[in-house]
Amino acid sequence: MNQPPKKFPLLQTALVSSAIAFTTGSYLFAPTWCRSVHAALQDSPKTVVDEAWQVVNNEYVDGTFNKNDWQAVRQQLLSKNYTTKEQAYTAIREALGKLDDAYTRFMDPKQFQSLTNQTSGELSGVGIRLEMNEKTKAISIVEPLEDSPAFKAGVKPGDQLVAIDGKSTKGMSLDQASGLIRGEAGKKVTLKLSRPGKGIFDLRLTRAQIQLAAVRSSVKQEGNLRVGYIRLNEFSSHASEQMSKAIKTLNDKQVNAFVLDLRGNPGGLLHSSIEIGRMWMDKGAIVRTVDRRGDNEEFKANNTALTKLPLVVLVDGNSASASEILSGAIKDNRRGTVLGSQTFGKALVQSVHSLSDGSGLAVTVAHYYTPNGTDINHKGVTPDIKLDLSEDQRKQLVGNPSMLGTTNDPQYAQAIAVLKSNPLAKPPVNKTSPSASLR
The missing domain is CATH 2.30.42.10 (PDZ domain)
Structure with missing residues (x-):
């Protein structure tokens, strides 16, 4: 029996094209198979079936496999002859269907390559x-x-x-x-x-x-308040370095407060969400994960915050996975105000493995909890200030993306009202004028 590859942590984002779209998920990626193994096994569809079964057997978060006899599933899978890869792929998908887990899924080589491109941010x-x-x-x-x-x-x-x-x-x-x-x-x-x-x-x-740019930022002059507006589209491998650059640049431009926009952000790399959390928080827990053995792993802030200025985080029903880790950490640690709609409710972590023929498998391996121990799965993060958009408002913003982060954006406008009421967001005294600080 071939040993499945090892895993390393991350959370999913999905890049489709030069126009970008996303799927929701939380992932752990495994290294690719070596060339010699790939060459020896690529023409054996049954080998790929067994590899997929092994990954689930070793890692799936539910040790009962949704009350299925997983050993019997293996015997059934290997009793068949597969003359084409497509037959093997169909068998794998049917077996995974027994788990009744939408996030545990098989990807053909093209789909798997698309996912790896997505998470790379390139x-x-x-x-x-x-x-x-x-x-x-x-x-x-x-x-x-x-x-x-x-x-x-x-x-x-x-x-x-x-x-x-x-x-x-x-x-x-x-x-x-x-x-x-x-x-x-x-x-x-x-x-x-x-x-x-x-x-x-x-x-x-x-x-x-x-x-690809995961982060977009600008200075918004809202009355006498200079707001650093940052929109994070995905937690890709380059997101943390881009976020660090954005915060430092906005600090140099003497902003008084920040708005971090996570609306529509479906997730990304786990280490990226933790690194970005540490840019906003000096202390406190960020997230805790629990695997099928009940083993806990907690990730904490480490006194590396880049700013302590007042912060409002914008979320909506499409803010998921890594977005919920970050917004949940900021809320539970009272680092800022979370504002908007109830988030998606995705608190499961997947492991993504490359198989020997270039296909891939995503398997749910852990559950995560916010710092306060809240299970947000199927529930989402509840904003500190709940403000839902009407259908007309939502259509208007979708049709006119340039309205996001302006006073024509109701949730952003409310964020500005929150910041203006915060005494810590007062304009700096005896500092360079806003016009002179722009560069």
Whole structure:
């Protein structure tokens, strides 16, 4: 029997394309199989079935396997002959279905590669964010990412994407267009763009490995209050370094308080959520995990906070997993005010393993609790200040993302009201004027 690979901790985010979408999850990733093992086993579908069974047998959080005889499941799986990988994949998925756990799932090689790309916070492409006009269905450039091939070639926001390598984008979805633009670093792709005043023109770009921005930040002048606004989209492998840079930059710009926006953030790497928690908290627990043996592991702040300024954290029903770890830690430690809607309610940790043929398996291995011992699974984090958006307000923000973090955003506006009532958020005395400090 082949030994399953070891694991190392993280939590999931899902990158789909140069337009980004996410799935909710909490993960532990295992190292990939070595080349020699991969070469020896890649043509044996039954081996992959057994590998998947072993991972579940060794790690699944419920030792009763949802009251299934897991040894009998193995015998049933190995009694069959699989002539194709697809037959083996179907058998694995059917076996996992017995666990009745939506977060324990099998991924074919393409899906597994997509997940590993997601969590890396990197993408091989040209570095553009796309959007589609709801009325015309035309695809255009939201922005080129800084220092990307598209940015260096002079691609501008608003450029319309007419064709990709000679293939018209008419009728294409964003995912289809993104899939054609992505590709191996070093390979070329030709984009046909249309720009007012310039007309239609071709750009031949060389794809590169690009670090995606998980963090966006800015200074918001709200009356006499200078607010550092930070929006965190995902807990990728680069999120903590980007968060550190954002907090330090906003500190240099002499903000008086912070708004941390976790709305719509479905999770990410476990170590990233802990590192980011330590940037906001000097002391206190961040999260506690419990595995199937009842073993506890607690992660704490370590006196490395980058700011002690007043903080409001914005959350909604799509703030999940690592977002709930961070917002729960800030709430339970009274480090800031959590404001918005009840969060998603995902308190399970998965282990993600690569299998010998390049496919992968995510298996629930632990349950996590907030510092106060609260189990938020299927419940979510309850905000200190609950403020739900109406359906019209939600549609307005989705249709006009530029409204997020402005006074036209009801939850942000309430966050500003909270900060203005906090005496610790008073503007600094005898410091450089706001205009002079901008750079």
